[in-house]
Amino acid sequence: MSERDVDKPAFEMRQVSKVYPGTIAVDKVDFDVFPGEVHALIGENGAGKTTLMSIISGSFDDYTGDIFINGNKVSLRSPAQAKKNGIEMIYQDLSLALPISVAENVLVGRLPRKGIFIDKEKMVSETFDNLSKVGLEHIDPMIPIEDISQHEAQLVEIAKAMGNNPSILVMDEPTSALSQEEVERLFDIIDSLRKMGLAIVYISHHLPEIFKIADRVTVLRDGHRIDTKKINDVTQEELVQMMVGKSVTEFYRHDIFSGEKVRLKVEKLTRYGFFHDVSFHACEGEILGIGGLSGAGRSELARVLVALDKRDKGRIVLDGKEIKSRNMAQALDEGFAYLSENRKTEGLATRLSIRDNILSALVPRLSKNGVYDKEKGDPVLMKLIEELSIYPPDPNREVSNLSGGNQQKVLMAKWIAVEPKVLILDEPTRGVDIGAKVIIHNAIEALAKEGRTIILISSDLPELVSLSHRVMIMRQGHFIKEMQKAECTEESVLLAANGEGV
Amino acid sequence: MSELEQKKTDLRSVSQTWFSKKLNVAGIYGIVALFILLGIFLQLLGVINNFMTTSNMLNIVDAVSMLGIVALGLAFVTYSGHFADLSIPTTMALTGIVAVQMLQFGFFAAIVSAFIVGTIIGLINAFAIGKLKVNPVIWTLALNYMTLGVIRVIWANKQIYPDMIASSERAVELFDNIYRLRFFNKIAFPMIMLIVLFFLFHFVMSKSKFGIQLKITGAAKKSAEYSGINVERVIGAAFVISALTATLGGLTITSLSRVGAWYNGAGYDFKAVTAIVIGGMTLAGGRGSIIGVLGGVLVIGLMNNLMTLLGVGTFSQDMIRGIIFIIVVGINAKTLRTMGRDDA
Numbered sequence: 128m129s130e131r132d133v134d135k136p137a138f139e140m141r142q143v144s145k146v147y148p149g150t151i152a153v154d155k156v157d158f159d160v161f162p163g164e165v166h167a168l169i170g171e172n173g174a175g176k177t178t179l180m181s182i183i184s185g186s187f188d189d190y191t192g193d194i195f196i197n198g199n200k201v202s203l204r205s206p207a208q209a210k211k212n213g214i215e216m217i218y219q220d221l222s223l224a225l226p227i228s229v230a231e232n233v234l235v236g237r238l239p240r241k242g243i244f245i246d247k248e249k250m251v252s253e254t255f256d257n258l259s260k261v262g263l264e265h266i267d268p269m270i271p272i273e274d275i276s277q278h279e280a281q282l283v284e285i286a287k288a289m290g291n292n293p294s295i296l297v298m299d300e301p302t303s304a305l306s307q308e309e310v311e312r313l314f315d316i317i318d319s320l321r322k323m324g325l326a327i328v329y330i331s332h333h334l335p336e337i338f339k340i341a342d343r344v345t346v347l348r349d350g351h352r353i354d355t356k357k358i359n360d361v362t363q364e365e366l367v368q369m370m371v372g373k374s375v376t377e378f379y380r381h382d383i384f385s386g387e388k389v390r391l392k393v394e395k396l397t398r399y400g401f402f403h404d405v406s407f408h409a410c411e412g413e414i415l416g417i418g419g420l421s422g423a424g425r426s427e428l429a430r431v432l433v434a435l436d437k438r439d440k441g442r443i444v445l446d447g448k449e450i451k452s453r454n455m456a457q458a459l460d461e462g463f464a465y466l467s468e469n470r471k472t473e474g475l476a477t478r479l480s481i482r483d484n485i486l487s488a489l490v491p492r493l494s495k496n497g498v499y500d501k502e503k504g505d506p507v508l509m510k511l512i513e514e515l516s517i518y519p520p521d522p523n524r525e526v527s528n529l530s531g532g533n534q535q536k537v538l539m540a541k542w543i544a545v546e547p548k549v550l551i552l553d554e555p556t557r558g559v560d561i562g563a564k565v566i567i568h569n570a571i572e573a574l575a576k577e578g579r580t581i582i583l584i585s586s587d588l589p590e591l592v593s594l595s596h597r598v599m600i601m602r603q604g605h606f607i608k609e610m611q612k613a614e615c616t617e618e619s620v621l622l623a624a625n626g627e628g629v
Numbered sequence: 630m631s632e633l634e635q636k637k638t639d640l641r642s643v644s645q646t647w648f649s650k651k652l653n654v655a656g657i658y659g660i661v662a663l664f665i666l667l668g669i670f671l672q673l674l675g676v677i678n679n680f681m682t683t684s685n686m687l688n689i690v691d692a693v694s695m696l697g698i699v700a701l702g703l704a705f706v707t708y709s710g711h712f713a714d715l716s717i718p719t720t721m722a723l724t725g726i727v728a729v730q731m732l733q734f735g736f737f738a739a740i741v742s743a744f745i746v747g748t749i750i751g752l753i754n755a756f757a758i759g760k761l762k763v764n765p766v767i768w769t770l771a772l773n774y775m776t777l778g779v780i781r782v783i784w785a786n787k788q789i790y791p792d793m794i795a796s797s798e799r800a801v802e803l804f805d806n807i808y809r810l811r812f813f814n815k816i817a818f819p820m821i822m823l824i825v826l827f828f829l830f831h832f833v834m835s836k837s838k839f840g841i842q843l844k845i846t847g848a849a850k851k852s853a854e855y856s857g858i859n860v861e862r863v864i865g866a867a868f869v870i871s872a873l874t875a876t877l878g879g880l881t882i883t884s885l886s887r888v889g890a891w892y893n894g895a896g897y898d899f900k901a902v903t904a905i906v907i908g909g910m911t912l913a914g915g916r917g918s919i920i921g922v923l924g925g926v927l928v929i930g931l932m933n934n935l936m937t938l939l940g941v942g943t944f945s946q947d948m949i950r951g952i953i954f955i956i957v958v959g960i961n962a963k964t965l966r967t968m969g970r971d972d973a
């Protein structure tokens with residue numbers, strides 16, 4: 128490590144700032160990263176991490192300050208300039224084009240050609256080479272991205288970036304969509320890239336991850352750089368202190384759930400090829416966790432419960448009444464709501480305001496004789512913005528202007544506003560910081576206390592274990608185990624999810 | 630929780646200037662005002678005459694009222710995130726021809742049949758694009774040519790004239806009057822239609838349940854679906870509205886030209902899209918307003934008027950409109966990028 132200190136940094140920025148209309152998102156920040164180093168960037172939601180990384184990847188032509196690559200001053204005012212300088216970025220919100228094949232995504236901009244035609248054989252083989260670097264040999268290069276899972280898509284992103292042989296790789300929360308094992312696999316990949324001499328910038332809200340993978344860490348707060356430290360010289364508590372300016376304790380609840388009024392009963396629910404004969408019940412006021420590896424069929428189950436997909440078999444009974452909704456609108460009327468795991472494409476309309484988003488599922492209820500009553504939604508709206516401390520607290524702000532974590536809070540607010548009987552939450556705290564996580568967890572608790580039934584799907588084990596009253600483990604489309612609060616630990620859930628110890 | 634809440638104050642916000650805020654709000658009407666000032670300026674210099682007269686002002690609106698009617702309806706399609714309805718030109722032509730043909734059964738029959746045909750075209754688009762999710766540009770372009778084919782087969786390139794077909798003199802007169810009826814000798818009937826549609830559509834787009842759902846659908850179709858919005862029906866309705874205003878436009882232009890012919894309505898698709906985009910409605914959907922679109926229509930009217938007064942030829946006028954279209958789209962893309970958005 129010491130010899131590296133005499134090297135030149137692969138990348139260095141001095142006094143860099145970026146102003147959005149209305150916000151100084153990055154304020155005179157110094158930042159550097161050496162070859163063969165993983166430099167972590169952390170900070171609360173809205174601290175400016177994504178903005179800083181977008182500057183590196185050439186997204187803005189109006190930043191100020193100086194940027195050096197291998198000691199030479201460069202200008203990164205377009206994505207093309209950044210690419211030319213060997214910089215690749217993996218975005219927080221996936222940027223892959225959905226209806227297009229994996230191969231075309233991975234090789235975009237450099238598709239192999241035979242004359243004027245695309246050389247399909249070469250395209251498939253080159254894609255295969257790239258995919259195998261990230262352990263995705265099993266994926267058919269010709270299927271469209273929308274047919275692979277979120278975590279595979281994340282790895283495809285990395286394969287795509289690697290295909291350009293970058294010397295600087297920027298990753299914005301690459302693990303937020305990954306399960307524990309996939310994270311391990313990603314870390315192996317990152318480690319080998321580091322050994323190859325790549326300079327890597329790594330953004331994450333998971334401090335334990337940072338301690339596992341990073342060499343140095345920089346903390347941002349409100350657009351300022353607070354400090355840069357060698358990872359061995361700091362503790363987790365110190366980092367939290369630097370991030371929020373005070374210490375936050377994650378709370379863990381231990382009370383036992385005692386309600387017994389069954390609200391939801393699901394019998395032998397089946398969607399062929401995704402999940403089979405799934406039966407369970409959930410009570411009023413209960414938080415029922417569903418654990419499992421990604422691909423176990425949890426999100427598919429949720430989608431069938433809210434009638435986004437058709438079921439092949441089985442019954443859904445809510446408050447003693449059999450539910451046969453044919454689409455999401457009917458499911459909503461019956462009292463179901465579903466916070467989907469993919470906030471950017473399925474959850475939010477990022478080009479619209481916070482108001483339009485939070486109230487979007489309420490439009491029929493806020494309308495009378497076809498006329499929409501804009502004011503009627505205001506009380507709920509303002510209450511939720513405050514309760515979830517959405518920042519900035521301006522209902523007319525466009526959601527795409529919010530940081531990732533605040534977008535997630537807007538999504539949460541949208542489904543709380545619906546006041547459902549059964550709320551299905553699919554990865555509800557993806558990409559939110561420690562403080563915001565506590566806020567969202569509190570909100571979930573409060574909903575349960577009001578008597579709503581919560582079905583919590585989460586790959587975040589501490590979250591799943593601490594919030595749920597009961598956990599069902601799903602594996603390869605089957606419910607294989609039910610665990611009461613007392614027997615739920617991170618280890619036991621993980622073991623069960625992997626099919627061990629059942 | 631309370632201590633977490635209180636800490637976030639707007640520490641970093643820098644205020645936008647008063648001027649830039651006003652400019653945003655004024656938007657297209659700022660440009661309208663600029664054109665009017667330009668006209669006054671040119672008149673003061675003596676380069677043009679008769680710009681700042683009541684009759685010229687009425688002329689300007691009169692000249693664009695047909696375009697306005699079509700653009701206001703098409704705006705719903707653009708707002709829904711489906712770019713444009715390129716079947717407008719032949720929808721206008723066909724509904725006009727059908728009306729003339731049906732004048733043999735009287736004026737009322739003519740109008741009703743035109744609207745039936747228009748509705749059918751709208752429903753076909755609604756089904757193909759809303760339900761079957763066919764690409765809107767390709768589909769409506771194809772339908773445009775299919776409709777053209779229908780006209781050519783049935784009317785075999787013949788042009789048909791109201792006065793040769795109509796059941797009575799009275800029917801011809803009524804039909805002629807769609808375009809020619811003047812209130813107080815000044816205000817034309819199409820202008821009245823435009824004004825009524827403007828208020829109606831402004832209400833529908835910004836205040837009705839349908840309008841809000843259309844906005845969400847246009848901005849993010851999948852999220853809309855996940856929010857329980859029946860996106861197929863919402864998108865379909867947008868195409869039906871567009872077909873209905875195209876029918877109104879078709880009747881008006883046929884009344885003006887006193888002939889039912891396949892070329893009535895040619896070019897209205899591009900002209901209307903230009904007005905919509907200049908009016909600040911982005912092609913990506915979910916953003917913009919009816920007020921803006923009307924502004925766009927007025928800007929085109931003013932531009933045409935000034936160019937005509939200046940003696941610019943028709944072809945040059947077309948070219949200038951094309952250039953302005955490109956510039957507006959370009960400026961939009963550039964500002965959106967600085968603001969950190971990626972769509973145009």
Ligand SMILES: Nc1ncnc2c1ncn2[C@@H]1O[C@H](COP(=O)(O)OP(=O)(O)OP(=O)(O)O)[C@@H](O)[C@H]1O
Nearest residue numbers: 147152172173174175176177178528530531532969
């Ligand atoms: N396009 C935009 N227009 C205006 N303000 C913006 C825009 N994008 C981000 N901001 C603001 O800039 C600040 C920094 O946002 P940024 O997305 O960089 O945060 P972040 O550190 O990545 O947060 P997160 O952990 O939630 O992803 C925030 O206050 C945010 O509200």
Ligand SMILES: [Mg+2]
Nearest residue numbers: 176177219531
């Ligand atoms: Mg971010």
